[in-house]
Every structure is written in structure tokens, then in C-alpha cells.
Amino acid sequence: xxxxxxxxxxxxxxxxxxxxxxxxxxxxxxxxxxxxxxxxxxxxxxxxxxxxxxxxxxxxxxxxxxxxxxxxxxxxxxxxxxxxxxxxxxxxxxxxxxxxxxxxxxxxxxxx
Amino acid sequence: xxxxxxxxxxxxxxxxxxxxxxxxxxxxxxxxxxxxxxxxxxxxxxxxxxxxxxxxxxxxxxxxxxxxxxxxxxxxxxxxxxxxxxxxxxxxxxxxxxxxxxxxxxxxxxxxxxxxxxxxxxxxxxxxxx
Numbered sequence: 001x002x003x004x005x006x007x008x009x010x011x012x013x014x015x016x017x018x019x020x021x022x023x024x025x026x027x028x029x030x031x032x033x034x035x036x037x038x039x040x041x042x043x044x045x046x047x048x049x050x051x052x053x054x055x056x057x058x059x060x061x062x063x064x065x066x067x068x069x070x071x072x073x074x075x076x077x078x079x080x081x082x083x084x085x086x087x088x089x090x091x092x093x094x095x096x097x098x099x100x101x102x103x104x105x106x107x108x109x110x111x112x
Numbered sequence: 113x114x115x116x117x118x119x120x121x122x123x124x125x126x127x128x129x130x131x132x133x134x135x136x137x138x139x140x141x142x143x144x145x146x147x148x149x150x151x152x153x154x155x156x157x158x159x160x161x162x163x164x165x166x167x168x169x170x171x172x173x174x175x176x177x178x179x180x181x182x183x184x185x186x187x188x189x190x191x192x193x194x195x196x197x198x199x200x201x202x203x204x205x206x207x208x209x210x211x212x213x214x215x216x217x218x219x220x221x222x223x224x225x226x227x228x229x230x231x232x233x234x235x236x237x238x239x240x241x242x
Contacts, residue, residue, distance in 0.1 A: 019142045026149040033156035040163035047167060087141035087203065093148060093196050094123035100152060100192040104159045104185045111166045111181045 020079045027072045027079075037103055038065040044110045057106040064106070068099040122200050129200065133207035144202045151195035154221075158188035176235055180228070187224055 038061050045058035071092050079085045122129055162184035169177055194217050201213045 015139070017139065019139045023142045023146055023149075026146045030149045030153050030156070033153045033160070037156050037160045037163065040160055040167065044163055044167055084138045085142070087135070087138070088145045088148075088199075090123045090125075090129055090196075090200055090203075093199055096152065097192045097196040100155055100159070101189050103156075104162070104189045104192075107159055107162055107185050108182060111162065111178055111185070 015083065020083075020085055024076050024079050027076055031069060031072045034065055034068045034100070034103070037107075038062055041103070041106060041110065044107075048110065054110060057109045061103055061106045064099045064102050068096060071096045071099070116197060119197050119200050122204070123196060129203060129207070132204055133209060136206040140206055141203065144199060144206065147202075148195050148199040151198070152192055155188045155192035155195060158184050158191055162188065172235060172239060180231065180235075183228065187221070191221065 041061035042058050045054045048054050075088065075092065162181045165172075165184060166177060166181040172180075194215075198213065198215060198217070205212050
């Protein structure tokens with residue numbers, strides 16, 4: 001509230017709450033969490049003596065991570081394109097969740 | 113359950129969400145998206161925890177280790193499915209100008225995490241003695 005009007009009115013298109021930026025960073029954090037899971041999956045495969053099924057599950061985890069990355073990348077590009085971006089599409093939300101669930105299924109296959 | 117199936121259909125038919133009501137302020141949609149992502153991170157953390165239990169507790173008996181790992185992985189799956197379901201419900205409520213949906217899930221998840229934590233303490237203590 002105390003910011004001088006001159007500073008506040010510098011760029012009328014910019015959201016003073018930085019919502020798109022915060023959302024972009026949330027996507028980054030989530031991708032990072034997915035990366036940790038993928039790395040742990042690869043570690044499990046390497047530790048487990050690299051059977052054919054294990055290697056397949058590990059490779060699938062990496063592919064799923066790439067899928068998640070592409071969803072995140074697309075969303076980040078949309079967020080950056082306009083000052084007031086359109087809402088997230090349910091199809092992409094479902095795709096992101098599908099990648100997560102499939103990673104868990106691969107994990108179950110690796111653990112058993 | 114029927115409500116859930118109806119919501120699942122909405123995940124894949126975005127046009128139906130867009131036809132409902134009016135488009136809310138984009139900031140509300142972005143806030144909803146961030147909440148969804150926070151839940152997804154929780155799910156990923158649970159899944160990562162499942163891998164970690166399997167990898168970093170090799171001295172645990174097989175049944176305990178696999179049981180805990182599968183429980184964590186299952187919790188992660190539930191959490192991520194619930195994340196997208198709740199996101200769709202919130203998005204629709206905002207478009208229709210209704211109250212946001214309430215949920216028992218956070219309380220349920222905290223209880224499960226507490227139970228798993230207590231189980232881990234017991235496992236470590238028993239493992240110590242045995």
C-alpha cells in the first residue's frame with residue numbers, strides 16, 4: 001500500500017500479485033518433485049540387479065517424467081504468453097495426474 | 113461415487129467445464145491451479161517415500177518393507193486422483209458462483225500419515241531389539 005504510485009503504475013499489464021509467476025514456480029517445484037521420484041526409481045532399478053522387467057519399469061518412469069515435463073513446459077509457456085492467462089485445461093490436469101499415477105504403479109512393480 | 117464418475121468425465125471433456133457458468137477472474141483459476149499442484153507435490157512426495165522405504169531400509173523384514181512401500185505408493189495414487197477431482201470441482205463451483213466444495217481428505221491424509229509415522233517408530237524399535 002505504501003509503494004509510490006509512480007512505481008505501481010509502471011506496467012499496467014503486470015499483475016501486482018505476481019500470480020502467473022507464482023504459478024510458474026509451482027509448476028517448477030512440482031517438476032522437481034517428479035524428478036526426485038524418477039531418480040529414486042532409477043536407483044531402485046540399478047540396486048535391484050537390472051532384470052528385464054525392472055529396466056522396463058525404470059525406463060517407463062523416465063518416459064513418464066518426460067511426459068510430465070512437457071505438460072509443465074506447455075503450461076509455463078501459456079502462462080508467460082499473456083498477462084492474464086486462460087485457465088488450466090482439465091485434459092492437461094488429467095495428463096499430469098496420469099503420469100503421477102503411472103509412476104506409482106511402476107514403483108509398485110519395482111518394489112514387489 | 114456417481115459424482116466422482118461424472119467428474120472423471122469432465123477431466124477429459126474440457127468444453128463442458130467451459131460451458132458451465134461464467135469464467136472467473138483468472139487469478140482465482142491460477143490459485144486453484146497452484147493448490148492442485150501443491151496436492152500433486154504431496155502425492156509425489158508420498159510416492160518418493162514409497163521408493164525411499166524400499167531403498168533405504170534394507171534391514172527391515174520383507175513384509176514390513178514392501179507393505180509400507182505399497183501403502184505409501186497407494187496413498188500417493190489416491191492423493192493425486194483426489195487432487196485432480198477436487199480441482200475440477202473447485203473450477204466448476206467458481207464458474208457457477210457456488211461455495212467451494214469442502215473435503216474430508218486433508219484430515220484423512222493426516223491421520224494416515226500419523227499412523228504410518230507411528231508404525232515406523234514401532235518398526236524401528238522392534239528392529240532394534242530383534
